[in-house]
Amino acid sequence: MPERTPYVAANWKMHKTVAEAGEFVDALLPRIAATQSDVVICAPFTALSAVVERRYGTAVKVAAQNMHEEASGAFTGEVSAAMLVELDVEAVVLGHSERRQLFGETDGELARKVPAALDAGLEPILCVGESEEARDGGQTEAVLERQLQADLADVPGEALAGIVIAYEPIWAIGTGRTATSEQAQEACAYIRDLLRERGGAAEEVRILYGGSVKPANAAELLGQPDIDGALVGGASLDPAEFAEIVNAA
Ligand code: PEP
Secondary structure (H helix, E strand, O other), rough: OOOOOOOEEOOOOOOHHHHHHHHHHHHHHHHHOOOOOOOEEOOOHHHHHHHHHHOOOOEEEEEEEOOOOOOOOOOOOOOOOHHHHHHOOOOEOOOHHHHHHHHOOHHHHHHHHHHHHHHHHHHHEEEEEEOHHHHHHHHHHHHHHHHHHOOOOOOHHHHHHHHHEOOOOOOHHOOOOOOOHHHHHHHHHHHHHHHOOOOOHHHHHEEEOOOOHHHHHHHHOOOOOOOOEEEEEEHHOOOOHHHHHHHHO
């Protein structure tokens, strides 16, 4: 079985100006100097360049939080994969539940965005996860299967290794209510089984857990066999707290 390098990503959402982003990176880097993990900062579009410039020469990668599937066109307010690559951005969050719920991002769009990101050389961080109603109704696996089948419909098995999947139960995002390590492991193992059915590189895919990850629960969650890292929202806004999570991986 291949060794999967741990992957810890900070999802800043709509937080941090250029100045604040710079201060964060300056405070973070000395705290994670010894890490062997992939550390990724998912910054707002306006702060991407500031983070890119400060992280040169370090292991930190930079991700955007969204992109459009087309290369260019009349799509006011949107940004293409090529525009991100030009900034030396390496990854992009796709399908975050806030984009699905608040901005109407659909699985149909994601089925086009994931291959567009891969074609441009960006690493998609594809988010999937069930609502509280779905979990209570015993529909967690059905939701994950539907999302993954739809969103990866045009990704061949051998291209899977270039994708990171984030399992983010919606009921755990920003709520302080973390999935138990058993619940998170079970869902991530199920996701890996679904990827295995597609053949290709399922064993190499990094599967992250996201949902109220904090320094206090990171080690236990990240110690699960199918959890290869974390997508961290609230606790990623403070460099000391985020560094503790990185160093727990
Ligand atoms: C997220 O935004 O992806 C997230 C998991 O947020 P939080 O850690 O705040 O729950």
